[in-house]
Amino acid sequence: PGIVSAYASEAERDAEVSVRPKRLADFIAQHRVRDQLDLLLRGAMGRGAPPDHILLSGPPGLGKTTLANIVAAELGVGIRVTSGPAIERSGDLAAIVTSLAEGDVLFIDEIHRIAKPAEELLYSAMEDFRVDVVVGKGPGATAIPLDVEPFTLVGATTRSGLLTGPMRDRFGFTAHLDFYSSDDLRTLLHRSARILGVPITEEGAAEIAGRSRGTPRIANRLLRRVRDFAEVRADGVVSLETAKAALQVYDVDGLGLDRLDRAVLTALVESFRGGPVGLSTLAVAVGEQPDTVEEVCEPFLVRAGLLARTPRGRVATEAAWQHLGRTPPNGTFG
Numbered sequence: 001p002g003i004v005s006a007y008a009s010e011a012e013r014d015a016e017v018s019v020r021p022k023r024l025a026d027f028i029a030q031h032r033v034r035d036q037l038d039l040l041l042r043g044a045m046g047r048g049a050p051p052d053h054i055l056l057s058g059p060p061g062l063g064k065t066t067l068a069n070i071v072a073a074e075l076g077v078g079i080r081v082t083s084g085p086a087i088e089r090s091g092d093l094a095a096i097v098t099s100l101a102e103g104d105v106l107f108i109d110e111i112h113r114i115a116k117p118a119e120e121l122l123y124s125a126m127e128d129f130r131v132d133v134v135v136g137k138g139p140g141a142t143a144i145p146l147d148v149e150p151f152t153l154v155g156a157t158t159r160s161g162l163l164t165g166p167m168r169d170r171f172g173f174t175a176h177l178d179f180y181s182s183d184d185l186r187t188l189l190h191r192s193a194r195i196l197g198v199p200i201t202e203e204g205a206a207e208i209a210g211r212s213r214g215t216p217r218i219a220n221r222l223l224r225r226v227r228d229f230a231e232v233r234a235d236g237v238v239s240l241e242t243a244k245a246a247l248q249v250y251d252v253d254g255l256g257l258d259r260l261d262r263a264v265l266t267a268l269v270e271s272f273r274g275g276p277v278g279l280s281t282l283a284v285a286v287g288e289q290p291d292t293v294e295e296v297c298e299p300f301l302v303r304a305g306l307l308a309r310t311p312r313g314r315v316a317t318e319a320a321w322q323h324l325g326r327t328p329p330n331g332t333f334g
C-alpha cells in the first residue's frame with residue numbers, strides 16, 4: 001500500500017501495536033462511541049453477563065480493531081481474532097466458536113466477507129449460543145448440536161451496506177466510526193510521539209495531522225516516516241520544517257494526497273477537461289485497476305471535495321483545479 005493508504009501491511013500491524021491504546025480512556029476522540037460503549041460494558045459487567053454483540057463500521061484505519069481489543073480488556077476477558085475472508089467453511093467457524101471460553105470476545109474483521117454457510121452458523125451461535133455441526137454427506141448426514149459458551153461478537157466492517165439484514169439484526173449495539181478532525185489527530189500524534197520517545201513540536205504535529213486524511217493509521221505512519229527523516233537528516237525533532245521536508249520526500253502533498261490521487265485528478269483535469277468520465281476510462285488513464293481507484297482514491301477525494309461522482313461519471317471540482325494550480329474552464333464542473 002502507498003504511504004497514505006488507510007490499509008496496513010502485516011509488518012505495519014506489528015509496528016502499530018506499541019501505540020495502540022489499551023483502554024477506553026486512552027482512545028482518542030469518537031466521544032459518542034466511547035460513551036455508548038462505556039455504558040454498554042459497565043451495564044453488562046454490573047449484571048455479570050456478556051454484553052450484546054457489537055458491530056463497528058467505518059473506513060479502514062479509524063480504530064475498529066483497537067476498540068475490539070479495548071472491549072476485551074475492559075471486560076477482563078480473552079479475545080480471539082479472525083476475519084471474514086479467513087472463514088471459508090462453516091466448520092472453520094464451528095471450530096472457533098466452540099473453543100471460546102466463557103465471556104470471551106470474538107473479533108471478526110471484514111465480517112461482510114464471511115462465506116454464506118458460515119454466516120448461517122454464526123447466527124445460531126450469536127443468538128442461541130449453539131451450533132449444529134453437520135457430519136457426513138447426503139442422506140446419511142446428521143447434525144450434531146454443540147454448545148457454545150456465552151461470548152461477545154465484535155464484528156467490524158468497512159462496508160456496512162454489504163451486511164445482510166439478518167446479520168445486522170443480531171447485533172445489539174452498532175457504532176459507526178467517522179474520520180477524525182485535525183485537532184483530534186494532533187492529540188493522537190502527541191500521544192504516539194510520547195510513547196515512541198520522539199520529540200515533536202505543536203507545529204510539527206499540526207502539519208502531519210493536516211495531511212493524514214482524517215485517519216489515525218495514516219497519522220501514525222507519517223509520524224514514523226517523519227521521525228526517520230528527523231533522525232537521519234536533522235536534529236531528531238519532529239518540527240514543522242522536518243515534517244514538510246520529509247513529507248515532500250514521500251510525495252505526500254499539503255492535503256495528504258499521494259502520487260496516485262494526484263494522477264487521478266490530473267488525468268481528470270488534463271485528459272478529460274474535468275469530466276465527466278467513467279470510472280474504467282479514468283482507471284486506464286492512470287494505469288490502475290478500477291477497484292483501486294474506486295476504493296482507495298475516491299473516498300478521500302470525494303470527502304476532500306476534489307472529486308464528485310455524478311450519474312454521468314467522475315467530475316473534478318473547482319477545488320481540484322485549484323489544488324493542481326490550474327484555472328477551471330467555466331461551467332464544466334459541479
Ligand code: ADP
Pocket residue numbers: 016017019020021026027028029030059060061062063064065066067156188216217220
Ligand atoms: P481499523 O481496525 O479500523 O482498520 P485500527 O484499530 O487497526 O483500525 O487502528 C489503526 C491504528 O490507529 C492503530 O494502531 C491504533 O493505534 C490507531 N488508532 C486508531 N484509533 C485510535 C484512537 N481513537 N486513539 C488512538 N489511536 C488510535
